Amino acid sequence: MHKRAVSTIAILVILGLGALAWFALGAGENVAVPAPPRELGPVPVRTLPLTGRDLAVEVEAHGTLVARREAVLALEVSGRIERVADAWRVGARIEAGTELVALDPKLFELAVASAAAARSEAETGQGLAEIELERARKSLERAEEARVLRVREFERLVELRDFATDSQRDQALGAKIAAEEDAEAAAAALRAAEVGLASAEARTRAAEAALARAREELARSHLTAPFTGLLVDRPPSAGSMAAAGASLGRLLDPASIVLVARVPAWELSRIDVGNPARIEFPTTPETAPAAPEDGVVSAVGVRADPLTRRGEIEIAFRDTTKRRVAGRFARAVVRTEELSGALWVPRSALDFTGGEARAFVLRTEPDGTSVAEERRPVFARSVGEGFLVESGLSVGETLITHPLDRIADGVAVRALPPEEAAER
Template sequence: MFATWRRRLAFAAVVLAIAAGGYFVLRPQPVPADFETVARGDVVVTVNGEGVTRIADLFVVSSPLAGRAMRSLLEVGDAVTAGKTVVAAIRPTPPDFLNARDRRVAEARVRAAEAAERLAAAELARVGAELEFARNDLDRAEQLSKTNTVSVRELDRARLLVATKEAELASAKANLAVRGEELETARAVLIEPESGLPDAKPGGECCVLIYAPQSGQVLNILHKSESVVAAGAPLMEIGDPTNLELVVDLLSADAVRVKVGNRATIARWGGEKDLNAVVRRIEPTGFTKVSSLGIEEQRVRVILDFTDPPIARAALGHDFRVFARIEISRAVNVVRVPLSALFRVGNDWAAFVVEQGRAARKTVQLGLRNTRHAEIRSGLAQGDTVIVHPGDRIADGVEVEPRAP
């Protein structure tokens, strides 16, 4: 009898142990999740885009005439002073070669100019002789007028003749000078191009010197070696690297949200700290740009000015790549949650709040939001614990626990 009861008690204990083990194994386990505490902070909405730096006042030095540009003695990065530093020297283009017909015409013009010069010299000699005769005649008339041998009219006529001949002499001298210059012009046509250019250095009398229009640094030398250039050909770019501005290409849909005076943060420029800037101008025209995916996009250039001192961006130069975040709106010291804690329920936004170890779904009303945080206007309070990145195992009322690190 006693042995029977012992077997029954042992069997009951085994059954209870199996039931307890089954319950322990099959009971619902808390779902591990990532928790985040709702706190206050700023929510800043930005428009982001890549851009480049550029010198605000970039000067392109061009050749004022056609000729041969001498080899530049400057290097990229050299400092120049406005009106003092010679940045280029241009040797004017020598005259063209003459063919047989043009040469004969030019030689004939030289002979004609020589003959005209001789004719002008003979005319000068004639007028000089007549003037000498008129002066002698005037001297005689003045002597005779003292004895009233010659009338006053005759004396005045002699004086008029002298004055007339003096004027004719001046005209003959001027005519001879003109003929001489015409002869030099005709002879200049016969000057042959030089078979070889002599050594020429900036500062020599052979060349037209071009001085720096602005103090700064040499940014680019378009013609380093000696070369033939046309009038107006660009030779060098000069600018002040401390006077930088930013050019950011934004999608036209984003550009319409940007206003002049908006603050911006400049990142990914290579420095340890982000830089600050402000929008100065939004260009009124757009342009088409093909993206890396082959999609045509309408973009607008936005110009920004740095607000940090030049020493903070001393390493930046012309045409450096940067990444700009332009602020378009800001909510200060508001209740905010990570954007990863929010999800859609129909047309509403919702989040899971941890209450007594269980997930409770709460509908929330949002304000501003960016890529990291969203402003909460109702539905959550500061200090609430929300679940970020909720998976499909989390639902309203499910027991949750913090995920092990």
């Protein structure tokens, strides 16, 4: 039994060694021998000659048409609407001063009549106060004359002491005192009359103010167009109640329509009032393309929204006679500066790997071959889809624009001719 087991194990070992030998010989025959590296030659690249150019620096803005002159039509007094102008229609042109709405005037006319009666009563009271004042003045004059006379008589009797009795002097003194008291009473009556007249005059002025207010409210029961413009909303209904200050509609001046647009906050400082602009309107499959219009920047905001980091500018249309629709969306391109001989490179010709811009230019070696030379340009600012170069690149050099992912500093390159570059 033991011998049989040993024989079986020996046979299995021999078979295993044979299988390993066969596998090793067969695998060795199928192992691929790596081919020697193939020389690909210079990398074909597209290029762009760097030249100075006349460049218009532009800022793009988007916004909505807004009427700078738009009024909410509202009455300043409350009442029932008696009539509405037949000319009130949506979009109708209304001349300044045209009556649009009139309230029932009965209550206002009654208020005017009541105020007029109150003024007449106040004027009558003022007239009586003036008469009383004149009477008090004359009474004071008479009292003063009597006082002067009694004083002189008393002084004369005092001087003639040897010829006047005590009884005469006492009578003269009493008359003098009585005359002085009468004069004081007359003066007090005059002051009271003056106060009475002042009060009557105040009542007259108050009555006149009340009458003027009643007349003004009667006048304000009529709503007129504050300026020439177009009606925006449907008219109110005759017979309905109108509350003071409640909107009955809106009137806008089409000549005052401007584009209120938003631009990035960092662009606000580059835009000045007077910069020319081109205003464009988006089209849809249902609308015909609209021709761009000329405009000019009329206002520049000084504050940006802290959430959107955008600020507002206002662009006025040069042609104010054309009819436009407020609320319409528009795009504007504002020309902020004209540059001469500027060096500009497209964003697509730069490599921003690592967060820093890199550029590659052609450098000709002494043997006539071309290699890529890496540059780290510094930009003054972005303009459109590229940048204005401040340093790092120069006019006259040739910029490599494609393929940036296959080149590095010192890599041999071959500039493609224009026709071949276009095909690629």
